[in-house]
Amino acid sequence: MTDQPDLHQQLLDALTARGSLRTEAWKRAAATVPRHEFLRGGFFRPVDGVVPSAWEPVLQGDSGWLEACYQDESLITQIAGTILPTDVRGQIMRMPTSSSTLPSLVLRMLEELRVESDSKVLEIGTGTGYSTAVLCARLGEENVTSIEYDEDVAGRARTSLARQSMFPVVVTGDGLLGHPASAPYDRVIATCGVREVPTAWIEQTRPGGLILTAIGGWLGSSELARLTVHDDGTASGPLLSGQVNFMFARPHLPPPLGLLPDLNQGKERQAVIGADALTDWTTRFVVQLAAPNAQRLTMERDGHTEDVLIDVDSGSWAAVYEDHGRWTVRQGGPEALWDAVEEHLGRWQAAGAPPLEGFKVCVTPNGQTIGW
Ligand SMILES: C[S@@+](CC[C@H](N)C(=O)[O-])C[C@H]1O[C@@H](n2cnc3c(N)ncnc32)[C@H](O)[C@@H]1O
Structure with missing residues (x-):
């Protein structure tokens, strides 16, 4: 078994090789802090193959505890706002709320x-x-x-x-x-x-x-x-x-969805941009800028998969689905969410779809803007 100082050094070497750790001063600082000392209460490990995520506790002294403390992994230390690894036997399926x-x-x-x-x-x-x-x-x-x-x-x-x-x-x-x-x-x-x-x-x-x-x-x-x-x-x-x-x-966590709006109502049209825009990380970031208060859910309705964006505050929503290769959007509420998404994404694409790196964030007393 590899001992703790070796595990620590191996992690620092890996982080240096990966370029995360670059300067001598931070290398020295990281070398003096043993991560396992901050994980003595244990952590939760994701259970393979369970969707949505299930978690099982790994406690100090359990097989793999020390090794995991020196892997380049996030380690969940609290679930659902109160639950600790020592509180659980078996598995738990709730959202993580604190981690290393x-x-x-x-x-x-x-x-x-x-x-x-x-x-x-x-x-x-x-x-x-x-x-x-x-x-x-x-x-x-x-x-x-x-x-x-x-x-x-x-x-x-x-x-x-x-x-x-x-x-x-x-x-x-x-x-x-x-x-x-x-x-x-x-x-x-x-x-x-x-x-x-x-x-x-x-x-x-x-x-x-x-x-x-x-x-x-x-x-x-x-x-x-x-x-x-x-x-x-x-x-x-x-x-x-x-x-x-x-x-x-x-x-800044999203508010509860509450009662869903009637997704049968609303105006339907052919969509210029499909819900596949939501699968790519960069495109999704740009979509978020156009519909900053929207939450997403996916539903099976009438034989097709609908991606639904809902803005709980305004009550606006858009349901986007594909049928025989054509995208359709149905929208309801005071703001046409998907119109805003298509307009914003269209301008970003027309600008050559610049990468997020280099987007500029400005914060003034009037609020925050993010743009390319
Ligand atoms: C990813 S963990 C922090 C990891 C930590 N820096 C470490 O390396 O161990 C995020 C933490 O932020 C805390 N947090 C969430 N909202 C916060 C807020 N508004 N003010 C201060 N802490 C907050 C959570 O309770 C959680 O413990």
Whole structure:
């Protein structure tokens, strides 16, 4: 059996070879933080071949626990807002709510944060505390503030950090509001996804500072963005390359669908763009920009598969389906959702379908725009 220091070194070597870990300072910081120390409560492993996902617990001491802590894998540590690996015997089928993020993504994000050795950092989404510990190792605990929404998760992270003799400020609360008491920050990094960059992050970052976060939507496509905060209180910057999958900040989770609208009503027409636009990651991101409040469900109706977009707030919906090679859309509610999608996608395609890397995000007091 390979022992822990070797497993740790093998992971760091793999992350270096993959380009996630690039600079000596972050390599040194990552080398001082043993990830298994932040996973002593165990984690949930997905059960192969079960759809929707089922999870089974792996506890400290179980076969494969230590090895998995040093694989480049996200490890789920809480399900449905309260359930821990130690609470479950057998399998559970509910949504994960906390995890130790994929190490290659954590370290890539830390590299992309472009810190100086004395940068003051606000982290949103403490989770297990692993990424907080790497930040402390690089910048000193006095420069790190981390916010976790869930009180119990925050408590366990504080305990794990204390075992490493690290005592950064770990606040329990909604990270979308930042933490004014320790502001201004040089950098803000979020390890949960957002739909829109909160203005509090911009207000609490000094001009010239950077905000790194995943921005996405409810159709399931998100990208990292790095924004520079400007003197006038606005922030802007590019999307970075690579697809990322983050748990949403809890206040940005989609609302319940509630009662479905009557999908038999509505105006039907031939669709210019089919629902296959929703299968490709990049195209789906552009669709999300056109219908930012839409959620998707797939239904079998009248012998064909319908992809339905629903905006719960406005009550608008669009059902798109293929019949004998032709796409049809039926739409209802105050806004024609698929008209907006076709118009936006059409403009993006006419511009040569530019890649997401290089799309620009701008946040002003009037709101957020993302465009190419
Ligand atoms: C992917 S996990 C964080 C991983 C962590 N950085 C690590 O490496 O162990 C995301 C965390 O964000 C937390 N979270 C969700 N919404 C939040 C919010 N609005 N403010 C602060 N934390 C939030 C979740 O409870 C969860 O623990």
